[in-house]
Amino acid sequence: MSGSTRLAGTLPGNAASRVRTADRIGDRLLHGLCMLAALLAVLALGAIAYKVVDGASPAISRFGLGFLTHSTWKPNPPFEVFGAAALVYGTAVTSFVALLLSVPLAISIALYLSMVAPRRVRSVIGPLVEMLAAIPSVILGFWGILVFGPFLQAHLEPFLHSVLGFLPIFGATPTTGSGLFNASLILTIMVVPIIASISRDLFLSVPRELQEGAAALGATRWEVVRGVVLPSSASGVAAAACLGLGRALGEAIAVTQVIGAGNLIHASLFQTGDTLASRIADQFQGATTRLQIASLFYLGLILLVIGLLANIAAQWIGRRFDVTVAAQ
């Protein structure tokens, strides 16, 4: 007997059959609603992909894949030409530098929180690091232009140029403070807490008996970390880095505030540039022609693809090595 029939069996006649029907309808309604909700999520993802492709189609049919290799971006009719090469470059550079800086920083922070910090300190510093992730990007970008940028312009960039100026990435000053370098550093600030909190959880879950076994062999703390803790968590940290990469790729607002909206490909990080996401944020409001809007949608399509790839990579690495990875 089903559950509802049992209950109904205790009630007299009409009431029993009413309860039975109500239960059946209720169960089916619940099932249907829940399934509908879940399908909405799938539908949303599909609709997003469709709409973006649809919105980009004029630009796709006009420029094709050459869009990715040409960098001319001239929105003024009647000679309007759009090409995303400089933006792909800017996206690649800023994300790469941000990852390069944030992965070691985040691992160090996570090691501090899991291995070094005493318990009481850990419960203070841990939430503080997570709070870094909660800062809205528009505020970070605002701070980036008005406070950080001048600092970079006046101090950090000249210093780097004087010490490491032989490297073309630390090119000639004076600079404006806005540029790929500022954007990379702002992205680092955003990505570090993401990787750090996932890594910290990973390090804390390395079995105690493994660490004790390593320590009992006369290994220093760092040797235990290097030999047991880090190798055990390597795939999880890689997945976290992919999540961080996805975040860096998709950040539009803070980047557009500090990157200076340039459109040339330079070697120096101190020059202005743009990324796929920041170009959309920068020009969408002022876009007038259909082709420009379609080109911006085309940028969005590229962004969608690489963003999805980064997230799929994170999930795949995580699932392959049996690690649960979810942005917090």
Place this chain on the structure above:
Amino acid sequence: MRPPDPSDTADPGAPNVRPRVRINTAPQPAEASRLAPNGSPAETASRGIATRAQQRSARTVGREAIFDVQDLAVSYGGAQAIAGVTLQIHRNLITAIIGPSGCGKSTFLRSLNRMNDSVPGFRLAGKILYHGHDLYDGAVDRVEVRRRIGMVFQKPNPFPKSIYDNIAWAPRNLKMKDGLDERVERALRAAALWDEVKDRLNQSALGLSGGQQQRLCIARAIAIEPDVLLLDEPASALDPIATTLIEELMQTLKNRYTIVIVTHNMQQAARVAERTAFFSLDVSAGRRTGVLVEYDDTEVMFTQPTDRRTSDYVTGRFG
């Protein structure tokens, strides 16, 4: 004072000629006047055990005392785990620590190589002298302690690395880079594992059986040639055949290392150990504290124990 049993002068270097100890005979208390069935641990400790610990049985005559434990007391955040433990552990002997569960045997063992340091709230009173040096002196480097005093744990804990790398990891840390292959082979041979794994040194250690993994852990511990080996119930997670292998291993290893083994299996202690220490719980004053009840040659412990609690335990009257 009980005169040394003439059978004790048998050459300790022939372990296969071990007197078979029959555990189920009723023990004959040699000195009825010294029986203290309900004596407080402190009294027993000061009267009986301290005297016994200093008393040299023939087994310990001439052997260096590697560990000299003086009135050791360990507590974790206020809860007293063990108290009033005084004993010595002698070179190249297998010393077994037996007793019911929860009486502090593992706590005692882990205090010998400072593995308790990482447990929150750990407090130690009394002294542990290792080769005459205070183990818990402020100037002592914990890592150096563990370099000299190795440990094998109850549950095998191989690293998620290859078999070779498991053994080679600690020597590499210690910059023992020369002859690493030979060192790994020697360690695996000494742990009676070489023949089983010599063709798959590069495979993951996690693919070994439980008994093999534990022998791997033993090989890992002896690869760096420590002074002492502490074994914390090394065979409790293993099947009887693997257990026998480990016990036979210990007979070889004791030629080179001093071995202290904690075991809840008193037959195992009777089989492998020359000296046995019996820990039990003192539940007076509302606290559960582990105490050392009696410590002597294994044969004596099992046939003529002094303390009533010892005889109760070895005859199985309580768990």
Place this chain on the structure above:
Amino acid sequence: MSDPFGRPPETTDLPDPAVQLMTEEPEAMGPPATDLPDFSGPLTPSGHLRRRQLISRLAEVGQTTAALLAVAVLGIVVYSVAERGASVLSLGFLTKDPPLLAGSAGGGIAPAIVGTAVIMALATAIAMPIGILTALYLTEFAGRWSGRAFRLILDLLNGLPTIVVGLFVFGLLVVGHHQSGFAGSFALAIIMLPLIARATQEVLLLVPVGLREAADALGVSHWRTVRGVVLPTARGGILTATVLAVARGAGETAPLILLSSIFANTVSANPFGQALPNIPVYIFTASESAEANGFSRAWGAAFVLLVFILLASIVGRTLSRRSTLSR
């Protein structure tokens, strides 16, 4: 081997040929290496240990520095915003409209505050029921494979660049019409949905199996169990999930730039048919312009937004820690 007659034991033990066990070579190890420490010497670092300890300590210093750096950056940013924003803050600032002349001083951000509140309320109203129902589907109805697939979809949705979500809703609702606060809410709801669904799912999984079994044994139908037992037990966790999702959504600017950025600077509470002023766009617009008075109002707005979001984050995390600890 030690001699019962008292001769001191040798430090190197040669193998006793009488001891033959399983292996061919009974000796445990070969001749002692020269790099063994003096076991009876003091317990100070031997061999390379001093250098290894130094490396270990350096590593710890590096890790501590990294953590302090992160905290310092947080402090600097919060301090910068607080210092510049607090000077503009007043009751009037929170209740007045911005000045009619864009460049002049004074005025307030009341329209932006009201607009953000309306947009967020609407977004939460959309995302919460769908998120809870999705979570219920995952815990009550989904099989192993479909559950995994849906969770993957939710994770992918969570990681989408928010500007792309903005493009989507733009193409859906704004093209051919005009911007609206509702479009902004819709985009924010898409962004908040995976957060609410995942967090709610985790809370639902914590409902003790015993409770469900008891309800079933009593003959209660599935939907009544969900309504009367599962959801009430998970209520706290659902609230926490919502608070954290609001903390995330309130700071999202990218979709709003596309969907609710052209507005009149007066207080309005109607999200349909017109774009609503909102704090993130307000700050963004001010940051892209060049005049100082707009900057100071923007700092004030940033301060209000930052305080709100940090408070919501703290509240959300404390609630979630408490609910997991109490189990």
